[in-house]
Amino acid sequence: MIYGDHISDEDLALYAMRSLAPAETATVQQHLNTCGDCRGKLADILGDLSLVSLTVPQEPVPADARDRFMKRLRAESAAKPPEPIKPIRAPQEPTRSGNWFSGLGWAAAAAALLFAAYMGNTSHNLRQQLDSQRDQNAQLANQVSRSQQILDVLTSRTAKRVTLTEVKAAAQPTAHVIYEKDKGALIFVASDLRPVHADKTYELWLIPANGQAPIPAGLFRPDANGTASVVLPPLPTGVDAKAFGVTVEDAQGVTTPTLPIVMSGQ
Numbered sequence: 001m002i003y004g005d006h007i008s009d010e011d012l013a014l015y016a017m018r019s020l021a022p023a024e025t026a027t028v029q030q031h032l033n034t035c036g037d038c039r040g041k042l043a044d045i046l047g048d049l050s051l052v053s054l055t056v057p058q059e060p061v062p063a064d065a066r067d068r069f070m071k072r073l074r075a076e077s078a079a080k081p082p083e084p085i086k087p088i089r090a091p092q093e094p095t096r097s098g099n100w101f102s103g104l105g106w107a108a109a110a111a112a113l114l115f116a117a118y119m120g121n122t123s124h125n126l127r128q129q130l131d132s133q134r135d136q137n138a139q140l141a142n143q144v145s146r147s148q149q150i151l152d153v154l155t156s157r158t159a160k161r162v163t164l165t166e167v168k169a170a171a172q173p174t175a176h177v178i179y180e181k182d183k184g185a186l187i188f189v190a191s192d193l194r195p196v197h198a199d200k201t202y203e204l205w206l207i208p209a210n211g212q213a214p215i216p217a218g219l220f221r222p223d224a225n226g227t228a229s230v231v232l233p234p235l236p237t238g239v240d241a242k243a244f245g246v247t248v249e250d251a252q253g254v255t256t257p258t259l260p261i262v263m264s265g266q
């Protein structure tokens, strides 16, 4: 567990994945409370993925989400670890975000978009916070849980993947959706968006396959680079998606979409 004066990289990685036994977790936690070096190393291990979770709106996470994730993690640990997760746990592999997403096609590009937008200053801030406050550990644990959920969706083999393009005119604005129906989990990343008026917002819609009313799936506004994301918005589970659409709405958002649909994909 603790080698020499510090926790091994592998155990820190397992801790970050919440894959240690409770007793081991407690030991690591206790050490982290007193050791800035190991907190710093943990921050590196969490790295980019935590930054993603830090920079998106902190929506409430479904209560059973962690249990579902842990069940899957255990099942996959018992069987052969899947490719996308394997590099994280293999000790010889550096735990760097670049490897986490390799081979994931556009999901890597989506993650890169999020990282590029926020990496610079947030990374520094995260380290400072970690060094200065012990209770950051608890917050970090929450970020880990959220990061695991994001990773889970990004690497899912059953998730529906949809590319949305602008309905009319030159299809410059582009958005991608990964949607896991059974979990009601959705990640949306858009680029080259047109600016919206200050009192307006984009709103994402899930259009159910059963013909029922479109379900609001999050508000977003493009940043200066025209990028935006919606990560794990509150959605019901088990809804088959026929399509996804984007409308422009008043800033507070609406529950019924206002035509026209400016982006769509199915």
Ligand SMILES: [Zn+2]
Pocket: 005, 006, 007, 031, 035, 036, 037, 038, 039
């Ligand atoms: Zn240490």
